[in-house]
Amino acid sequence: MPATPTRTTTSRRQFLALLGISAAAVSCGTATASGGGGGGAQLKKLKYQGAVGSVTLPELAADLGYLGDVTLDWVGNTISGxxxxxxxATGQTHFGGAFNGAVVKLAAGKAPIKAVVSYYGSDQYSYGGYYVLEDSPIxxxxxxIGKKVGMNTLGAHYQALLDIYLSRNGLSKTDAAKVEALVVPPVNTEQSLRQKQIDVAVLSGVLRDKALATGGIRPLFTDFQLLGAFSAGTYVMTQRFIKENPDTVRTFVTGVAKAIEWSRTTPREEVIARMTAIVKKRGRNEDTSTLQYWHSYGVAETGGRIGDKEFQLWLDWLGERGDIKKGQLKAADLYTNEFNDYRKGA
Known part of the structure; x- marks a missing residue:
């Protein structure tokens, strides 16, 4: 069994510091992740981070044979978009994925990155819910107002959805500020709710399904109810890497797009069986039981195509919060569908 690489960890302070670094600093970092600049051969092995006990879309695409001569080089796992x-952005890996609001913040910090394909979102099968106890007065x-909402991280997807929910339901900024968002590790969120340490718990995926099976909780709202089906996160690459490795980028993006469509059109049991086989085959001593709760990747558009709407919502939200300057960025400048063979008109 291969040794498990140490997980890369980054504090919130370090991440915020990154948003203030210069484009030149990021450019220097990405040099280590570049392929054959100056007319050389394009890079065919992509370094990336995975997730324990789950199968990412690039991993699924590779197993299905959709990446051609492009291979993946796993360097560890992450739990943070x-x-x-x-x-x-700094060249430690060749692609990474996160909530689109985080992509906006990184781009606002002058990091020369570009989103290339959507990889997760919310639909009727995969969504994040804001749950309260059955007998809660909420x-x-x-x-x-005055209540505590537990979520996995602040300033990201679930806090954004909470703010949007409060705003759309008529709360003023003053009243909304009285709703306290707290960071609670996902594995502890249900317990924190049941022990009344928090008033609302944000739950998704297997943790949501297990909590619902136990009973005693009900949804206040879900992100799918609030916004409908939407793609929430994208894979990004540096602009330099894209320029120097266009064929590799096209193979990667279109391969991921094909994997998205395969997961949509293949019976759920078959998708789960394939994922289980992938996890067992890579030999990292992982628990595969949670894969039984997989329903979909939640990507809204065909082949993970990206549109302005995937970023404009978060541009507006971050601008209102003062996290970025209003009008600082345009949605269309943050992504490209050029390398996706599922793009409109292709």
Missing amino acids: PQDIQSA RSARDL
Whole structure:
């Protein structure tokens, strides 16, 4: 059994510091992740971070044979989207994925990155829910004033959805500021809710399904109910890497796009069986039981195509919060569908 590489960890302070580094500094970092600049051969082995006990879309694409002569080089696991795209921006990996709001923040910090394909989102099968105890008096957005909402991280997907929910239900900024968002590790969120350490728990995936099976909780709202089906996160690469390795980027992006469509059109049991085989085959001593709860990747558009709407919502939210300057970035400048054979008109 191969030795498990040490997980790369990055504190929130380090990530925020990254947002302030110069484009020149990032450019120097990405030199280590570049391929054959100056007319040389393009890079065919892509360094990346995975996730324990799960199968990412690039990993699925590779197993299905959709990446051609492009191979993946696993360097460890991550549980943080911001950390994952930081690694890509600084050249530690060749691609990374995160919530689109985190991509916006990194781009606002002058990191020369570009989103190339969507990889997760919310739909009727895969969504994040904001749950309360069955007997909780919380029934509306206004009931959340003075209450605690536990989520995996602040300033990202679930805090954004909470803010949007409060705003759309008529709460003023002053009242919304009285709703306290707290960081609670996902594995502890259900327990924290049941022990009444928090009033609302954000749950998704297997943790949501297990909590619902136990009973005694009900949803206040879900991100799917709030926004409908939407793609929430994208894989990014540096602009330099894209320029120097266009064929590799096309193979990677289109391979991921094909894997998305394969997962949509293949019976769920077959997808789960394939994922289980992939996890067992890579020999990292991982638990495969949670794969039984997989329903979909939640990507909204065909082949993970990206549109302005995938970024404009978060540009507006971050601008309102003062995290970025309003009008500083344009949605269309943050992504490209050029390398996706599922792009419109292709």
